Amino acid sequence: MAKKSSIPTSDFYQHNTNLKWVVLVVSVFISIGSIYYTNILVEQLKQRERQQVELFARALEYTLNDESNDNILFITDEIIFKNNSIPTIWITREGQHQYRNVDIDESWSDERKKNALKAQINEMKKLYEPIKMTYRENGIVEDYGYVYYKNSYLLKQLIAYPYIQLSVIAIFGFIAYLAFNYSRAAEQNRVWVGLAKETAHQLGTPLSSLMAWIEVIREDPEISKKGMVEELEKDIQKLRIVTERFSSIGSTPILKSENVVLLINNVVTYLRPRVSAKIKIEVFTLSENITAMVHAPLFEWVIENLCKNAVDAMGNTGTIAIKILRGSEGKVFIDISDTGKGIPRSKIDMVFRAGFTTKKRGWGLGLTLAKRIIDTYHNGKIYVKSSEENMGTTFRIALDAI
Ligand SMILES: Nc1ncnc2c1ncn2[C@@H]1O[C@H](COP(=O)(O)OP(=O)(O)OP(=O)(O)O)[C@@H](O)[C@H]1O
Numbered sequence: 420m421a422k423k424s425s426i427p428t429s430d431f432y433q434h435n436t437n438l439k440w441v442v443l444v445v446s447v448f449i450s451i452g453s454i455y456y457t458n459i460l461v462e463q464l465k466q467r468e469r470q471q472v473e474l475f476a477r478a479l480e481y482t483l484n485d486e487s488n489d490n491i492l493f494i495t496d497e498i499i500f501k502n503n504s505i506p507t508i509w510i511t512r513e514g515q516h517q518y519r520n521v522d523i524d525e526s527w528s529d530e531r532k533k534n535a536l537k538a539q540i541n542e543m544k545k546l547y548e549p550i551k552m553t554y555r556e557n558g559i560v561e562d563y564g565y566v567y568y569k570n571s572y573l574l575k576q577l578i579a580y581p582y583i584q585l586s587v588i589a590i591f592g593f594i595a596y597l598a599f600n601y602s603r604a605a606e607q608n609r610v611w612v613g614l615a616k617e618t619a620h621q622l623g624t625p626l627s628s629l630m631a632w633i634e635v636i637r638e639d640p641e642i643s644k645k646g647m648v649e650e651l652e653k654d655i656q657k658l659r660i661v662t663e664r665f666s667s668i669g670s671t672p673i674l675k676s677e678n679v680v681l682l683i684n685n686v687v688t689y690l691r692p693r694v695s696a697k698i699k700i701e702v703f704t705l706s707e708n709i710t711a712m713v714h715a716p717l718f719e720w721v722i723e724n725l726c727k728n729a730v731d732a733m734g735n736t737g738t739i740a741i742k743i744l745r746g747s748e749g750k751v752f753i754d755i756s757d758t759g760k761g762i763p764r765s766k767i768d769m770v771f772r773a774g775f776t777t778k779k780r781g782w783g784l785g786l787t788l789a790k791r792i793i794d795t796y797h798n799g800k801i802y803v804k805s806s807e808e809n810m811g812t813t814f815r816i817a818l819d820a821i
């Protein structure tokens with residue numbers, strides 16, 4: 420059957436990465452724009468607050484210099500007491516600390532208040548140049564005083580606002596992304612499982628009928644003599660294995676303690692006559708009896724897929740080496756190495772994605788399936804252990820030993 424993907428998959432991944440970049444660049448622009456615009460507002464508000472403090476300082480100067488003036492009441496009420504937002508501290512001519520909108524508890528001791536005010540003054544000095552007041556006595560300059568101030572609560576909020584807003588949006592975006600991914604994965608799962616079950620179901624009927632037919636054919640001595648029945652039986656056996664694989668992946672397979680060396684040898688025996696004679700398949704193991712908890716039909720499917728990929732990567736000649744090792748910490752490792760064209764470093768992360776293929780007639784599903792079988796059903800791991808262009812690739816499967 421001619422296999423030709425109608426979706427150019429490499430383009431699909433290219434578009435996908437491009438789209439990610441577009442989203443990232445747009446988000447960065449929106450963030451910078453929003454921070455920049457708020458900064459303009461912050462600067463304007465800072466200027467306005469400075470003007471307010473300057474007016475406040477002038478008013479203070481006025482009241483401190485000219486206590487007898489009738490306008491004092493107006494000035495104190497309308498200017499000094501109207502400052503309800505900007506924290507300000509000034510020192511009177513008598514050297515006393517005065518303040519407005521500073522967090523000081525009236526019940527504190529004088530000493531504590533003074534220390535707190537001094538700390539505040541230091542903080543304010545770092546932020547803004549204090550505003551100078553001139554103390555006069557009968558019109559003659561006697562001394563200078565300073566009004567210290569810092570940002571109002573409103574200004575502080577405005578400075579923090581874009582960061583809080585962007586963080587909230589980022590958290591929301593992240594949660595939405597996770598939810599979307601989760602629902603997409605769940606949907607893919609349903610399609611995958613449904614399709615597998617349906618395939619197994621549909622294969623079942625002709626398979627039973629073929630098995631009945633083979634018994635009829637066996638009765639015919641002419642055909643039986645030519646060895647046709649044995650060949651047919653082999654094909655039926657293969658069809659049975661395929662059906663079992665599809666039906667197992669469509670349900671939760673039950674794992675059993677199996678000798679993986681034996682299972683791998685089964686696959687190799689099956690594959691050997693089917694690949695070019697110039698491709699060697701070798702199995703290395705220190706023990707002929709290495710067991711792990713596996714589901715035999717699915718595990719064999721994985722090995723078959725990895726070997727087929729290895730054959731594809733090598734063209735006509737080369738060697739596939741399968742090493743079965745008993746690792747420390749109760750693990751069994753199966754390394755499948757080839758001497759093929761290797762996987763470029765930039766593509767290593769993509770090979771397990773559904774639809775990723777570099778082959779004309781590939782679906783890009785072999786490794787996706789292998790990963791699903793090993794990760795989900797066997798609680799194991801499958802990954803590219805090493806790969807070098809034009810030298811070869813090693814895939815590793817790690818399973819729990821028994
Ligand atoms: N041993 C290997 N050496 C080099 N490249 C590999 C090897 N195994 C996999 N790849 C790369 O990973 C891709 C995906 O492999 P996968 O088995 O998932 O799909 P496929 O072989 O292309 O198609 P199919 O669905 O028929 O298996 C391959 O197209 C190939 O580029």
Ligand SMILES: [Mg+2]
Binds near residue numbers: 724727728784785786
């Ligand atoms: Mg493949």
